[in-house]
Amino acid sequence: MRKTFLTLIAILFSIACVKAEEGMWLPSLIHKNIEEMQAMGLEISAEDLYSEDGASIKDAIVRFGRGCTGAFISGQGLLITNHHCGYGQLQRHSSVENDYLTEGFWAANADEELHNKGLTITLLVRMEDVTQRVLEATEPGMDEERFQEAVAVVSREIADEAKENGLYETQVNPFYFGNEYYLFVYKVYRDVRLVGAPPSSIGKFGGDTDNWMWPRHTGDFMLFRVYADENNQPADYSPDNVPYQPEKFFPVSARTLEPHDFTMVYGFPGRTNRYLTSDAVQFIMEQENPMGIELRTDILQIYDQYMASSDKVRIQYASKHAGVANAWKRWIGENRGLKRLNAIEVKKSSEEAFQEWIQENPSQGQAYEDLLTEFQSTYMIYHPLRYSFRLYFEAGQNVEINRFARQFMKLVSVSQQKDVADDVLQAELEQVKDAARRFFKDYHAPLDQQVLATLTRHYIDLSQPGMLPPELAEVKKKYGADTERFARDIFSRSMFVSEEKIMKLLDNYRPSHHRRIERDPAYRFAAGLYNFTIAEVQAPMQKVQTKLDSLYRVYTAALRIMKPEENFFPDANSTLRIAYGRVEGSYPRNGIQFLPFTTSEGILEKAAQPDVVDYTISERLSTLLKNQVFGDYATGDDLRVNFIASNHTSGGNSGSPVLDGQGNFIGINFDRSWESTMSDIMFDPEQCRNISVSSQYILWVIHQYAGKEYLLDEMEVTGLE
Ligand code: ARG
Ligand code: ASP
Numbered sequence: 040m041r042k043t044f045l046t047l048i049a050i051l052f053s054i055a056c057v058k059a060e061e062g063m064w065l066p067s068l069i070h071k072n073i074e075e076m077q078a079m080g081l082e083i084s085a086e087d088l089y090s091e092d093g094a095s096i097k098d099a100i101v102r103f104g105r106g107c108t109g110a111f112i113s114g115q116g117l118l119i120t121n122h123h124c125g126y127g128q129l130q131r132h133s134s135v136e137n138d139y140l141t142e143g144f145w146a147a148n149a150d151e152e153l154h155n156k157g158l159t160i161t162l163l164v165r166m167e168d169v170t171q172r173v174l175e176a177t178e179p180g181m182d183e184e185r186f187q188e189a190v191a192v193v194s195r196e197i198a199d200e201a202k203e204n205g206l207y208e209t210q211v212n213p214f215y216f217g218n219e220y221y222l223f224v225y226k227v228y229r230d231v232r233l234v235g236a237p238p239s240s241i242g243k244f245g246g247d248t249d250n251w252m253w254p255r256h257t258g259d260f261m262l263f264r265v266y267a268d269e270n271n272q273p274a275d276y277s278p279d280n281v282p283y284q285p286e287k288f289f290p291v292s293a294r295t296l297e298p299h300d301f302t303m304v305y306g307f308p309g310r311t312n313r314y315l316t317s318d319a320v321q322f323i324m325e326q327e328n329p330m331g332i333e334l335r336t337d338i339l340q341i342y343d344q345y346m347a348s349s350d351k352v353r354i355q356y357a358s359k360h361a362g363v364a365n366a367w368k369r370w371i372g373e374n375r376g377l378k379r380l381n382a383i384e385v386k387k388s389s390e391e392a393f394q395e396w397i398q399e400n401p402s403q404g405q406a407y408e409d410l411l412t413e414f415q416s417t418y419m420i421y422h423p424l425r426y427s428f429r430l431y432f433e434a435g436q437n438v439e440i441n442r443f444a445r446q447f448m449k450l451v452s453v454s455q456q457k458d459v460a461d462d463v464l465q466a467e468l469e470q471v472k473d474a475a476r477r478f479f480k481d482y483h484a485p486l487d488q489q490v491l492a493t494l495t496r497h498y499i500d501l502s503q504p505g506m507l508p509p510e511l512a513e514v515k516k517k518y519g520a521d522t523e524r525f526a527r528d529i530f531s532r533s534m535f536v537s538e539e540k541i542m543k544l545l546d547n548y549r550p551s552h553h554r555r556i557e558r559d560p561a562y563r564f565a566a567g568l569y570n571f572t573i574a575e576v577q578a579p580m581q582k583v584q585t586k587l588d589s590l591y592r593v594y595t596a597a598l599r600i601m602k603p604e605e606n607f608f609p610d611a612n613s614t615l616r617i618a619y620g621r622v623e624g625s626y627p628r629n630g631i632q633f634l635p636f637t638t639s640e641g642i643l644e645k646a647a648q649p650d651v652v653d654y655t656i657s658e659r660l661s662t663l664l665k666n667q668v669f670g671d672y673a674t675g676d677d678l679r680v681n682f683i684a685s686n687h688t689s690g691g692n693s694g695s696p697v698l699d700g701q702g703n704f705i706g707i708n709f710d711r712s713w714e715s716t717m718s719d720i721m722f723d724p725e726q727c728r729n730i731s732v733s734s735q736y737i738l739w740v741i742h743q744y745a746g747k748e749y750l751l752d753e754m755e756v757t758g759l760e
Contacts, residue, residue, distance in 0.1 A: 060724060061313075061687045061718070061722030061724065062608035062618065062687055063308050063311070063608055063611050063616035063617070063618050063688075063689070064608060064616060064618070065166070065214075065221070065609070065614070065615075065616065065617075066088060066089035066163075066166070066305075066615055066616070066617055067089055067166050067167075069085050069088050069089060069617055070085040072606070072617075072619070073085045076303070076619050079301045079619065079620075079621065080300065080301025080621070081301055081303070081619070082700045082701050083701060087702060088305075088617065088702075091165045094286035094287040096287060096289075096305065096698070096702055097163055097287075097305070097615065098162070098285060098287040099111045099285055099287040099288050099289050099696070100162075100163075100305050100306060100696065101118065101161055101265075102161040102225075102307045102613075102615075103118070103120045103124055103125075103160055103694050104124065104158055104159065106124075106309060106690070106691055106693075107120055107121060107124035107307075107693045107694040108120065108306030108307045108691065108692060108693065108695040108696075108708075109124070109160060109263070109694045110288075110305075110694070110695070110696035110704065110707070111265075111285040111287070111288035111289065112288055112289050112291055112754050113753040113754050113755075114284055114285065114288055114753070115282040116264045116265040116266065116267070116282040116283035116284065117234065117262060117263075117753060117754065118231070118262065118263045118264060118265055119260055119261070119263075119694070119696075119704075119707060120260070120261055120263065120694035120707070121261065121693045121694045121707060121709045122237065122239075122242030122243060122257075122258070122259045122261045123259055123693065123709065124261065124693055125233065125236065125261035126243075126261075126357075126358055126361065127358050128153075128155045128158060129144065129233065129261070130354070130357060130358045131155075132144070132153050132233065135351060135354065138354065139236060140238075140239050140354060140357060141239055142238055143235075143236050143237045143238035143239075143241070143242070144235065144236045145236075145745055145747050146232075146234050146235065149282075152232035152233060152234055152264060153233040154230070154232050154276050155231055155232065155233060155263075158231045159227050159228060159229050159231065160227070160263075161208070161225045161226070161228075162225060162226045162227075162228070163223060163224070163225055163615050164207060164224040164225060164226055165224050166221050166223050166224070166614075166615075167222045167224075168219070168220075168221055169197050169211060169220050169221060170218075170219045170220045172193065173194060173211065173220040176189045176192065176193035177189045177190060183586060183588065183589040184585055186217075186589070187585060187588070190213070190217065190220075194211035195211075197209075197211050197222055198211050198222065201222055201224050206226075207224045207225060207226060208224075208227050209222065209223065209224050209225065210222070210223050211223075212614055214609040215592070215595045215607070215609050215610075216314075216588055216591040216592040216594075216595055217588065217592045218592055218595060218596050218599075219609070221614070223614060226273060227273055228265050228266070228267060228273045228283060229273055229275055229276065230265070230266035230267070230273075230274060230275065230277070230280050231263050231264070231266070232263060232264050233261075233262075233263055234262040234263055234264050234750070235261070235741070235745070235747060235750065236261045236262070237258050237260070237261075237740050237745065238657060240655055240656045240657055240660065241257075241656075241660065241740060241744070242257070242258055242259055242261065243257065243259070243361075243653075244256055244258060244653070244654070244656070245257050245645070245654065246361075246652075246653030247360070247361065247365075247368070247653065248654070249653065250364065250365060250368055250710070251365075251368050251369060251372055251710060251711065251713045251716060252712060252713050253627075253683055253712040253713075253728065253730060254633070254634075254637045254641060254681075255637060255680075255681045255730050256637050256641045256642045256645060256680045256681060257680075257681065257710075257732065258680070258732055259707070259709040259710075259732050260707050260732055260737050260740075262741075264282055264283075265283040265285075266280035266281065266282060266283060267281060267283040267284075268280060268281075269281060271283060271284055288755075289698070289702070289704035290703050290755040290757045291703070291704045291738065291754050291755065291756050291757070292699060292703040292704060292705045292756075292757050292758045293671060293672060293734065293735055293738055293756055293758045293759045294699075294703075294757070294758030295679070295735070296622050296636075296679075296682060296699075296705060296733070297622070298621075298623060298624070298635050299621050299622060299623060300622045300699060300700075301619070301621055301699065301700040302619065302620055302621055302622055302684045302686060302697055302698065302705065303617055303618065303619040303697070303698050304617070304618045304619075304686040304688055304692060304695045304696075304697055304708050304729060305615070305616075305617050305695060305698060306615070306616070306688075306691070306695025306696070306708065307613055307614065307615055307616070307691050307692070308611035308613070308616055308618075308688060308689040308690070308691045308692045309611060309612075309689055309690045309691030310610070310611055310612065310613070310689065310690070310691075310719070311610045311611040311689050311718075311719045311720070312610060312719055313608070313720070313721075313722075314594065314595055314598070314610065315720060316386060316390065316411070316414050316418070316594075317383050317387045317390060318414065318415055318418040318422075319418060320377065320383055320386050320721075321383050322418070322422045323373075323720070324374055324377050324378070324382070326426055327425070327426065327429055328370040328371075328373060328374050329374075330426070330429065330430065330433065330501060331366065331370050331429070331433055332367060332370050332371055332374075334433045334437070334494060335364075335366070335433070335437075336367070337494075337497070338437055338490060338493070338494070339360070339363060339364055339367065341486060341489045341490055341493065342356055342359070342360045342363065342486070343360075345483060345485070345486040345489075346360065351483075352483045352486065355480075355482070355483055356481070356483070356486070358481075363437070368713075369690075369716045371713075372713040372714070372716035372717070373716045373717045373719070373720070374717075375714075375717075376714060376715070376716060376717030376718075376721075376723070376726070377717045377720060377721060380717065380721050382717070382720065382721050385721070390411055393407075393597070393598070393601065394411065396601050403600055404597075406593075406597075407593065407594075407597045410594060410597070414587075414590055417583060417586050417587055417590065418587075420583050421583040421587060423503050424576055424579055424580035424583065425580060427502070427503055427506045427572070427576045428572065428576050428577060430498060430501055430502065431568060431569075431572040431576065433494075434494045434497050434498035434501070435494070435498065435568045435572070437490065437494060438487065438490050438491045438494055438495075439478070439482060439487045439490070440487055440491065440529075440530075440536060440561050440565070441561075441564070441565040441568065442565075443474070443475075443535055444535045444559070444561045444562045444564075444565035444566070445565045445569050446471060446474050447471060447562060448566055448569070449467055449470075450467050450468065450553070451553045451556050451557060451566075453467045453550075454550040454551075454553035455550075455553055459550060464550065468545060468548055471545060472542075475538065475542065475545065479538040479541075482538075484530060487536075488526045488527070488529075488530045488536075489526070491522075491525075491526040491529065491530075492522045492523045492526035492527075493522070495511070495514060495522045495525060495526065496520065496522040498511055499514065499522075506576070508567060508568050508571040508572070508575075509567060510563070510564050510567035510568055510571070511568075528560070529564065534555075534559055535559060535561040544556075595607070611689050611691070613691060618686040618729075619686060620685030620686040620687070620729075621684060621685055622635050622682055622684045623683070623684060623685050623728070624683065624728075625683070625725065625726055625728055626725070627712070627726065633683065633712070635682050635683055635684070636679050636680075636682050636733075637679070637680045637681045637682070638677035638679055638680055639664045639667075639677060639678040639680060641680065642656065642660070642664060642680065643661070643664055643665065646661060660744065663743060663744060664678070668743060669739060669743070670739060670742060670743045671738075672735040672736070672738050672739040672743075674735070678735065678736060678739055679733040679735050679736060680732070680733060680736045681732055681733060681736070682706065682730075682731055682733055683728035683729065683730055683731075684697070684728060684729055684731065685724060685727065685729075686729045687718060687722055687727065687729075688718075689718070690719075692708050692729070693708065693709050693710070694707060694709070695708040696708075697729075697731045703758070704734055706731035706733050706734050707734075707737070708729055708730070708731045709730060709731065709732060710729070710730040711727070711728065712726075712727075712728045714726045714727075714728075715727040715728055715729070738751065
C-alpha cells in the first residue's frame with residue numbers, strides 16, 4: 040500500500056517536473072529534446088521521428104498548399120488536413136445547385152474525386168545544416184546589405200546544387216536571424232484531389248462565433264488524395280496518374296485519451312516573433328493591431344449585412360469572410376494576452392537584465408553595449424513606415440476592386456513595350472482572363488463599393504503625416520469626407536466592376552488598348568496606391584528592415600552566450616517543426632477551468648440556441664447524437680469531439696497531425712484558444728493550448744455520419760476494442 044502510494048507520488052512529481060515548454064523544434068535536431076520527450080511519455084526514438092535513411096514519421100507529413108499542413112493516413116495517398124485549409128477548394132467546386140459547403144462532399148470512387156487546379160503538396164526529403172558554408176561566404180564587418188547579398192548568392196548556389204536536375208525544390212533558410220542556415224530539399228506533388236468533406240455544420244461548426252475559442256466542437260477535417268505518375272513521382276494532373284504511395288502513413292487511433300497523455304504536433308508553423316524587443320511589442324499592441332482590428336470590424340459588418348440578404352452572396356463571400364474574420368479575432372486575442380502577460384514590461388525587464396549582464400561581463404558583453412539603443416533609434420524610423428505599409432494592405436488591398444485592377448498592371452507594361460512578342464502578350468492576356476473569371480464568380484459589386492467607401496475614409500484618416508498617397512490627397516480634396524460619393528463615382532465609371540466590359544476588352548485586346556485601362560478610374564486609383572507604397576513605403580522600409588535583421592542577428596547570438604544553459608528555439612519560418620506537450624486543460628480566468636475534452640453533448644447544447652446560425656446542425660447529426668449512435672468510437676456515453684493540449688503551435692500548424700507517444704494519429708490540430716494567441720510573440724505554459732479534432736470524432740463522421748466505410752478500409756485503425 041505504502042509502496043503504491045510512493046510510486047503514485049513519484050509519478051505525480053515527475054508529471055509536475057517535466058513541464059512542456061515553449062518551442063517548435065527542428066526535426067533533425069530533435070535528439071536534443073528526446074530525453075525530455077521520453078520522460079513525458081514518448082515511446083519512440085529520434086530516428087523514428089526523423090531519418091534520412093529509410094522511412095520515418097516525417098515522410099507522412101506534407102505542407103498542404105501554401106499555408107497549411109497535412110498527413111497521410113493510408114498507403115494509397117489519402118491525406119487529411121483541415122476543413123478550413125481545403126475550404127477555398129471546396130468553395131470553388133460549389134455553386135447554389137451543388138452546395139458542397141452546406142451539404143458536404145464525398146467521392147464514392149476515384150472517378151468522382153475532384154481535381155484542384157494549382158493545389159500542391161510538399162514533402163520534405165531532407166534538411167542539412169549549411170551554416171558553415173554560408174558564413175564562409177561572408178566577411179566579418181561587412182555592411183548588412185553586402186552581407187545579405189553574399190548570403191543570397193551562396194544560398195542560391197547551395198540550393199541549385201541540391202536540385203538534382205529539377206527532381207527537387209530546394210531552399211536555404213536562415214535561422215536565428217542568420218546565425219544558422221539550413222538547406223531544405225522538397226518534393227512537390229501537383230495532382231491533389233478532393234475526396235471527402237463533411238458539411239459545414241460539422242467541418243465549420245461554430246464558424247466565426249467559436250473561432251479561436253474553447254470549448255470547441257468542430258469536425259475541422261477534409262480528405263484529399265495525392266496522385267503520382269507510374270513511378271510514384273510528381274506529375275501534372277492526368278487521368279492516368281495513380282495514387283501516390285507514401286513511404287510512411289499514420290495509423291489512426293480510436294483509443295480514448297487520458298488527461299496528461301503525451302502529445303506532439305508535427306507540421307509547418309508559419310511565423311513566430313519570439314525575440315522582439317519591447318519597442319516592437321509596444322508598436323504591435325498599440326498601433327498595428329488596433330488599426331487592423333478597427334478596419335476589419337467595419338469590413339465584417341458590411342460582409343454580414345450583404346451575406347444575410349442573399350444565398351448567392353453568402354456562398355460567394357464565405358471564404359473571404361472567414362479569412363478577414365480570422366486575423367481580426369486573432370489580433371484581439373493577441374492584444375489581450377500580451378496585456379495580461381504585461382508583455383512590454385516583461386520585455387523591458389529582460390532588456391535591463393541584458394544590459395546588466397553586459398556591465399558585469401565586460402569581456403563578453405562589450406560588443407553589445409549600444410545594441411539596445413540602436414534598436415530603439417532604428418525602430419523610430421521603422422515603425423511609421425511599417426504602419427503605412429500595413430495600412431496599404433488593410434485599407435487598400437481589402438478592397439476587391441483594388442486588388443483586381445492591380446493585376447492588370449503587368450498587362451499594361453507588357454503592352455507598352457515596343458514590338459512586344461505576340462506569345463508574351465497572349466500569355467499575359469490568358470493570365471488576366473483567368474483572374475477575371477475567378478474574380479467575377481465570387482464578386483458582388485454593391486458590397487465592394489461599400490467596402491471601398493469605408494476603407495478609403497479610414498485610409499485618409501489614418502495616414503501618417505507626409506505619407507498620404509497622392510490619389511488619396513486627390514480624393515480628400517475633391518470629396519472631403521464624402522467617400523461614399525467617391526466610391527459611387529468609381530463604381531459607375533469603371534469597367535472593372537463589370538465582367539461583360541472586362542471580357543469585351545480582353546477578347547478584342549490590342550496593345551494600344553493599354554490606354555483604355557490606364558484611363559479607368561479604378562485602375563488609376565489602385566495602381567497609384569500600389570506604386571506609392573512600393574516606392575515611398577516599401578523601399579525605405581526594407582532598408583531599415585535590413586538594419587533590424589542585423590541587430591537581431593547580434594542580439595540572438597548574444598542571448599545564447601548570456602544563457603548557455605537555455606535551449607532557444609528558432610522562430611517558426613514555414614519549415615517543418617515538432618512541438619510537444621500533453622493533453623491538458625487550463626485556468627483562463629479566475630473561477631473558470633477549461634477541461635481538456637469536449638463531447639457530442641456540447642454540440643447539442645450549442646445547437647439548442649436557434650439564434651446562432653453558426654450552431655445550426657442537420658437533422659441527421661442531431662438524431663444520431665441524441666440517440667447516441669456512436670458505434671465503436673464512444674467514450675462511456677459520449678463521443679469525444681475536440682481536445683486541448685499544451686503544444687506550442689502557430690498559423691500553418693493547421694492540419695498538422697497530433698500524435699501520441701507511439702506515433703499514432705490521435706487528432707488533427709486546427710486552432711488555439713483565444714487566451715493563447717499571443718504565443719506567436721510570448722508563450723505562456725499556463726495558458727497556451729492548441730485545439731485538435733479527436734480522431735474518434737473523425738472516424739465517427741466518416742463511418743457513422745457519412746456512411747463512407749470504404750474509406751476506413753484503406754486506413755489502419757488502431758485501438759479499437
Ligand atoms: N483560427 C483557425 C486558424 O487560424 C481557424 C480558422 C478558420 N475558421 C474560421 N472560422 N475562420 O486558422
Ligand atoms: N488555425 C491556424 C492555422 O490555420 C492554427 C493556429 O494559428 O493555431 O494554421
